[in-house]
Amino acid sequence: MWLPLFLALAGDGLAAGLRPLVEGHCVECHAGAEAKGELDLAGLVGGAEAALAERHEALAAIRAVLRADDMPPPRRPRPPVALVEQALTALEAALGPAAEGPRLRRLNRARYENAVRDLLGVSYPARALFPPDDVGARFDCEAASGGASALHVERWVEAAEAIAARALPDEAGSETRVFAAEELALEGGGGLRDGRVALYSRGRVGVSVTLPRQSRYRLELVGWGDLAGPERPRLVFDLDRQKLGTRELSLEAPAEETLALEFEAEAGAHELGASFVNDYFMAEAPDPGERDRNAHVRALALVGPLDPPPETAFTRALADELGQGGLDGALAWLGRRVWRRPLRAEEHARLLALSDPTTSERVRLRTALVALLASPHFLYEVERADARGAERAYALATRLAGFLWASVPDEELLDAAARGALAQPEERARQVRRMLRDARARSLVTEFGAQWLGWRRLAQATPDRQRFPAADAALLDSMRQECEAFLEAMLREERPLAELLTADYAFVDERLARLYGLAGVEGEGVRRVPLPEGTRGGLLGLAALLTVTSNPTRTSPVKRGKWVAETLLGRRVPPPPPGAGVLAEAAAATPATLREELERHRAEPDCAVCHAELDPLGFALEGFDALGAARREEVDVHAELPDGTRLDGVDGLRRYLLASDALAPALAEALFVYALGREPEPAERRRLQAKVAALPDERRTFAGLVELVARQPAFLASPVR
């Protein structure tokens, strides 16, 4: 697409723009036949201008690494910013604007569930029913990874139908659905005969139904019995194989009777059945009519729902709107709520035209609601390239609600957008503070925190039960609860960020306390307990994090080191070079302790480049086993970084992390990616870090960083450039 533009602009600017940077800072590694990554940059800028202009892929690659700050490699000195900017400018001019990746973000499963709950009061299990969200670079809410296949659309449309039916259930009274004998499923002793099911020994007739909503219903059975012996034919009715009650037949053919039983059930798919339980056969009885007891079923019937549909906050509000503004008013209110902006006239008319004017208002709104929920305007955060004014305000409201609540804007936020208040910084700040105080802000813990720190991966953790018999699902769940409680306390109580590392308390229940070796904690439910003077406390001591950074049977100092480097120090850990991960035969020759094996790893210069920085961070945590319990035996937890810093165990690591003061910038950047659904551009990153550094002490909290990110121009601006 940009090729013609490229050829037009390529020229003397390009080599001149690149040369100072390349010749001063790149050619040491990227020159000649042995050039690293087979990229001979010296040859590139030294050759003919026209030839340079043809090397699209190489130029695009150079631009990408410069923008991402990926080159020079970590430990090399950085080139002056001016040279990098000059090179980037020349590259931009030559290549044209980078193809913008998708910025259209769709609601991931969590956001969908929350949106439907907050908008309509309906609890819909999107996380179970929709295909899994792909995770982008860090989070499951990134624009680039939110693709949609045919299966997604199928699920969205089915969901829209189901949710609308639940949000606005039929007011119509109960219905009767009759299932004739040939439609019943038969199990056990019986047969279909002359329009009835004859149950001549223990047998069950059943039927599958879909109940429209939670209510009482009535199950009826039409039939008769063959009476014999002291008891009447007894039938046990069941719902989903759970016994509801017992009834008896007392009439014989040609009479028939109706047995009935009322029950309560949730909306959804269910099975109903009636089982004949007291079969009886006495061949010697003198009276032939007294020999055999049977039950005959001509039909089953389901009557209901018997209860009137319940009022929810949503149905009440909708009724108010109907009363005030009629159908048009109610549809406009509903449309703005679901699409997060007012409906356009054409859309309003189209939604009304979906239903026949003779149908009831409720049914018409329900039909419109299906179309509203299945539409890209609900499913995606949409901002058109030419958006201005109010449309941008609504888009910002959506972004704020997605960031702070993992949900959609409420009426107050939409009203603020409508009246232009979101253009004022003070008003924006006020809304952000309001939203942080709301219960929905817990999503910052359960969505952001779980992914940033990684405890969401507990779902895939499989600690070896032989080595760690305590590691059952209940323990993993307690670990998750601890993380959530800890991070929520940090958020709500405005604790200083350093306390993420230095906390002298933990949130434990009985089984977690046992893992940690703490006495005096009993029962379920994590609660805050003080920690004795020692190593545990803060993020470094959370069992969940120590478990997800281990292998099933042993710890992995490399994984833990990488986690510390990336999550707490904000470093980009480059991937291993080709051929890495293949320890030579020497590894198999002598069994060694884990530390010794990894020491040998670090003896290889190609590996040591990164591992000399990573492994010590992990070794410092070796005092915790693969489940996060403190090891009873003596373990060598000394570690030394290449610059000579000694990390002695968890305390040493903690001191190092505090001194490096990298946690706040790392967290801020993670929040940025989560909030915007993409990585920051280099200029945006620099601006963010500067603002973090300039934060006053009392705002160096989790909430303070959230507010800071929500103030960034990148967040406020339209996502499309």
Next chain:
Amino acid sequence: MSPLTRRDVLRGSGVALALPWLESLAGARPVDAPLRFLFVMTPNGAQMDRWRPAAEGPLGELPPTLAPLAPWRDALLVLSGLTHDKARANGDGPGDHARAAATFLTAAQARKTAGAELAVGVSVDQVLAQELGAATRLRSLELGTESGRAGGDCDSGYACAYSSNISWCRPGTPAAKELDPRRVFERLFLDGPRGETPEERAARLTRRRSVLDSVRADARALAPRLAAGDRVRLEEYLGGVRELERRLEAAEARRSLAPEGVAEPAGVPGAFEEHVKLLGELLALAFATDTTRVATLMLANEGSNRSYPALDVPEGHHELSHHGGDAEKRAKVAAIDHHHVELFAHLVGALAAAPEGAGTLLDHTLVLYGSGIADGNAHAHHDLPLVLVGRGGGLVTGRHLVCAPETPVANLYLALLERAGVPRAAFGDSSGTLAGLFA
């Protein structure tokens, strides 16, 4: 026969569908049965010394890893020498697991990206689905046991989407997998709420058609005002809407419903073994009822580090596949390889037990089982572990075929496409059509 909307489907204990139902399908299919295609992937490669038969030609006793397939040895074609060159780095550095999965059915080089602008190619199953899928209720079925990884880039700078998908309906859009057997069952057979009358059904379908019209209008109105990259997203959405409309058109004409007596699964079984077996049975059921003719199954995501305590293998699969030559680790990996083939054999058994025409469903199916990696320790992508099972299309089976070194797997895919009546000049990195497969 009473209207099938009221056909009751009993809910069962959920672990395994009862195989006796297969008899009820006897004689249901026309003699000229359609060809079915299934692609099954196992992660992290295989220990090749226990996989590869000793000699080319007719199969004798099967090597240890393939032994569970012995009952169907005369329906087996073991392939050696096939290579996925596009799964190699080719300048992109590490990321062999992501590439192995991405390339498995596409034979294309995956763009190295941690999230933005995924791109690989359209997978062979989706090419088949595009052509053959119009005849069946579902164009294709994509199944798996693991959802995407829940955090971070999955392999050295490659997005998790690459290692958790093998089916790609567009170069940048994976075809989402279904994991829950109950949902799969509902999708295959349940056409609407249970106990729905024909009038209600007609009304429901009409309503859905209007809703689809409406949302399509929304998307069309939106498209021109979006940036180029975002239009791709909308195109994906519109593709899904079109597929639902197609199904609505066919809804009156064709209803694929579960045979009598089939128990509906209760959900996702706790044990991996049960989960895979159940998915295998559902695939056989889907093929037998002609609900679909194209499917894929990922036994686990590529790079899976699942442990197998039931096999006395408490360590993670991926971890072990980097055995470094250690004999004990290699034995454990081989045990996992064998176990996966065992689970696959259960699926083959279900296909072989379903009567169809003069023979069985297996006679009209082509199944490819294998991996995009050979030795997991070296991340090799040549001489891949691949077997074809089934006699569909006249495949000449009961033998071991050795292809010239570096023969692209894509050449095999071209041969399959040609046999399916979907000939292509090229696919992925193909250099020609693999000859000598069919009679």
